[in-house]
Amino acid sequence: MVTQEQKNTYKALLKQQKALIKKVSRKFKWTNRIIILAGVALGLLIGIKGARLEDKGVISPGSFDLYLLFGLFLYYIFTLFHIIIHETGHLIFGLLTGYRFVSFRIFSFIFIKQGDRIIRKKYSVKGTAGQCLMMPPERNEDGSFPFVLYNLGGGLTNLIVSIPFIVVLTYIDNAVICTALFVFILSGVITGITNLIPLDLGVQNDGMNVKGMLKYKFLRDSFYLQLKVYHDLVNGKLITEYAPDMFALPDDSAADKYTLTTFNYMFAYYCFLAKHDFESAYAYLMKMLEKADKLHLGTLNVVHAEQLFFMVLYHRPVEEIAALYKRVKLILAAGKNDISLQRINYIYEALLSEEEKKDIMTLINNKVPKKWKKCNLEKLKNDIDKIAASYPAIGEAVMNMDIIDYCCKLRNNEQENQLENRQENN
Secondary structure (H helix, E strand, O other), X not given: OOOHHHHHHHHHHHHHHHHHHHHHHHHHHHHHHHXXXXXXXXXXXXXXXXXXXXXXXXXXXXXXXXXXXXXXXXXXXXXXXXXXXXXXXXXXXXXHOOOEEXXXXXXXXXXXXXXXXXXXXXXXOOXXXXXXXXXXXXXXXXXXXXXXXXXXXXHHHHHHHXXXXXXXXXXXXXXXXXXXXXXXXXXXXXXXXXXXXXXXXXXXXXXXXXXXXXXXXXXHHHHHHHHHHHHHHHOOOOHHHOOHHHHOOOOOHHHHOOOHHHHHHHHHHHHHHXXXXXXXXXXXXXXXXXXXXXOOHHHHHHHHHHHHHHHHHOOOXXXXXXXXXXXXXXXXXXOOOOHHHHHHHHHHXXXXXXXXXXXXXXXXXXXXXXXXXXXXXXXXXXXXXXXXXXXXXXXXXXXXXXXXXXXXXXXXXXXXXXXXXXXHHO
16 A cells, blocks of 8 residues: 555655756757758658659649658658668678678667677667677777778768669659659668767767767777677677776766767676676666766666666665656666566566555556556566577676576575564564
């Protein structure tokens, strides 16, 4: 049963959280305006092109709306196609600059090089249609390595592929073909430019990464380390084989402005967590939260999810858990294939009682649930086992499954000790 005091505490915590998210989100709010302007420009371009086709007699008067709908449908299809072109561009420019293939994902299909073999698995990330990750070449004596062409290769390839179709378009008078060519070019140009121009949309694009790396050495180091560690984890290396100091960042305010540094923060944290040094892991997490308003939104999302993990593990009051869970449950839902997020989801479901979870949902929805479906832990664990079995980074999957087992054993031992104490007292 939820008390009025718990409701008041929950509302106060929720108000603080909303203020924090609003402050952090404001950092990249201006980029939303750019997207709106780009949409307006897209509409104008389509309108101008349609008017010209009507003037030339290619499109009969009054039928432009049909071609506009056709063009919008093609824009969606061609954008997906240009994402494949984009990731292929990263692959091509990476190979040209000495990078080695690690993984290539398109939608839910991923090709991974493990040892000397390239294997295919099923893995997807909500909100992304593809990704190409490669191992950079050995660094030069001064620590430098090529990174500009690998990062910008995707956007450049979108533009390069679009150029020949511009020439073809000038010789075509067929309305259907004209529309298809125009939309294909437009999709390629927009995909290319929005990745080449530095933008922050909650996750920073290729252009922003290059801009940061050209300015800061620690970002170049972070990028190199990120790709190297991913390569190692794919081939079965465990995060426990790294020292947390390896991921240290300089005491520079700029370190919190770039999503590249999320990797450093989280893998230093995982080093403690994987070794079951929960005290150090929690202290590290709390240190990050001390500067929560300075963190990038993407980093803050991950940190809040891990904070929920510890709130459940340390059995914090339900009103505190509810205030954080209201936000984190959306992150967990978006990361159904993310092994770290599913580890947090499982701990939430396994370590809290059904009554506690009911109270949490009562606080979130401001009413007692009329129907309650108990979580099937066995099914949830089987689902996570399947995710782990097909996870690209073997070392990361092993780490998270080990933490799940360890935490559940801790709780079982705790409950057994409590039972023994009650029996002794009786």
